[in-house]
Amino acid sequence: MSIEMKQRPEKIRLNVYRFDPEVDKAPRIDSFDVPWVDGMTVLDTLFYVLEKRDGSLAFRYSCREGICGACAMYINGSHRLACETQVARLLDEGHAEVRVMPLPHLPVIKDLVVDMTRFWENYEAIAPWIVTRSADPEKEHLQSPEDRKLVDEYVGCILCGSCFSSCPSVWTGKEYLGPNALMKTWRWVADTRDSAAEERLGLVGNERGAWRCHTVFNCVEACPKDINQTTAIQGLKRRTVGAMLRGSKALKAGRKALER
């Protein structure tokens, strides 16, 4: 039934990025041999090192089942969640060793722990909460299953930062909101319960926002939850142009109208 049935090595070489910017002059790679355990994940190998070999290794973790988003890393050349990446799968992909790096293009706090301040600030900047113009109904807002499907892909985001880390426009454009914040904008524009769609478009219909997406699709490849951020961003562009052509006032109001 499972991938563990094949013959496996007795141990596996783990190469892991080490850097403490307050102490080290330059980053280095440390290598460890980790005894094979069937079903072992990359996160398991990091815990092996922490508990048995080197207590100074720093990394983030929480749920170990791919839903909390804490352990996004750059593993064997791809953005992945360490907790749901089985070492056996890496071997099956043709890798002989495991190589774990922090999320690229984010400042390193220590080893695999990165500073996600810019990611969180950008997320907050798009007013990621529902805005309604009328009083709440006594019970729930009604929403058809079809309308609920419009947001299904986007509410599955775990805010792990993989897309943000993978995006060349993020690397070069320091003001760019990035694929996550834009996809989350679309999540609210597409939600039939939200009544600030055009203000949201006004917020991101500029060079800091949707226009800076060059449809590179790195984010889509990087996303561990199979979300298509690029499609969402194209939706923003399309809707923004439509609103511009209509001379929408709400579009101009933008962020001001979304104040808390």
Added chain:
Amino acid sequence: MIYHEVLVVGGGLAGLRAAIEAHDAGCEVAVLSRVHPVRSHSVAAQGGVNAALGNHPDASDDNPERHAFDTVKGSDYLADQDAVEILTGEAPGRIYEMEHWGCPFSRTSDGKIAQRPFGGAGYPRCCYAADKTGHALLHTMFEQTLKRGLRIYEEWQVVSLAVADGRCHGVIALDMRTGKLEAVGAGAVVFGTGGAGRIYARSTNNIINTGSGMAIAYMAGVPLKDMEFIQFHPTSLFGNNVLMTEGARGEGGYLRNALGERFMEKYAPKAMELGPRDIVARAIQTEINEGRGFPGGYVQLDLTHLGAEKILERLPAIRDIAINFTGVDPIKEPIPIQPGQHYFMGGIDTDADGVTEVAGFYAAGECSCVSVHGANRLGGNSLLETIVFGRRAGLHASTYVKGEGGARAKAGSEKVLAKVMADTEKRVIWVLEADGPEDPAGLRDELRESMFRNVGLFREEKGMLEGLDKVRELRGRYPRIGIRNRGRRYNLDWARNLELEGMILVAEAIAAGALARKESRGSHFRTDYKERDDQNFLKHTIARLTDDGPRLEYRPVTITRWEPQARTY
């Protein structure tokens, strides 16, 4: 010194809900969390949250009273019935509120919040967002804290509670990024710090669920309640014990043993797979123990008859998990499952407003024990508990800080915190410098294995005595640990082993409470006392920490409407 009117510890659902309420009541609020809020364990809840909305065609005559009865019966009559009525009575309002805040619940064909059947419930009343309900709720709650601009201290780990003369003045916390201890004064402190699942082997819980909040309160003199009641979820994935939601059975999934039998007909002939968790978990373990499981010790959760469409729409996350970790696609093959530790019914002793014995110190969510779950929690009631009692704790805390209590807490905080800081620093630095021969990771593993084996699904005196001996042995060995990393910044070795002491103390309270309870009730099943004994044990266990370990006291259960009856399903 940092000071906040209301300081919430824990960024999960209970903590954030408390913070929002205190803020909306006019208080200045900050949240302190060991992980970014969305990494909290609430995010991993799958199946749903209960409220008698009556949205399902089979539930048109459901109401909070029926929800309360199911909860009381599920608790094996140990829940306080006044508190249960608050829980179920406030449930619809809290769920509509989450919907108004934008929570993406799944929908019925007429556009209402979708509800599914769940274990031990007389009606389909479990509201869900596919099988990612905790994720949907927590992200929504986090959005609301962003909207309010609440201050969040991210990756700060609380190490002690500052209490003097029965009043709370704040906390001492370790800022992981700097490695510095910080005193945080507060008019009121609300703990929403979650459960202690990682005291057990085979836990469904996040790795961060070490029960540190319970331990810190316990060490500060706040009693723990009903700690012997540990929920084992019937269906955790064989291999790594990730949760496979009860919603899988709610949607019609079967449990089968190695003979292909739907064995639940022997244990809960009416409810079958939707019996309450304690009964279903023991049934599975009995099948395994009696040789009707599969090699290695598991049975099967069979969803293949549900069809691809239903699985993809309603159970997509557990399908991904099963494929990822075991290579099994539930659309095509049954999922290998076994019981796994899942939830603590017990916790910090509180009332229905989160109030504890210490003025200005509150607790809500899994770290607390109100008690609404009694001896066995129904699936779908823990998410509910976080939003109902999180709100109530935040509200009560805000009233407290605006009154005389808050002024007193503020006036004394500097002095009290300085003293607690001095004591805490000694302990914390001792761990950082510990160079003894004992391997703390080994101690942790021994603790977890012993608790699972000796104070687990089936209990008897001999095993529990062994479990208690083991805990005391570990308590004796802890002072001889050695750690490998002396750096202060983001030192996981330090932070993890700092809380190991608390895990051992909490485990001791569990084992002592279990040993003293000579009956079987809900999740606490003793092979040497197989019957419930209302005459002697219809009461809550209260554990206080002394130099000699826990001292047990008892408190009556509040019965309002439902006299204890035989519990059959």
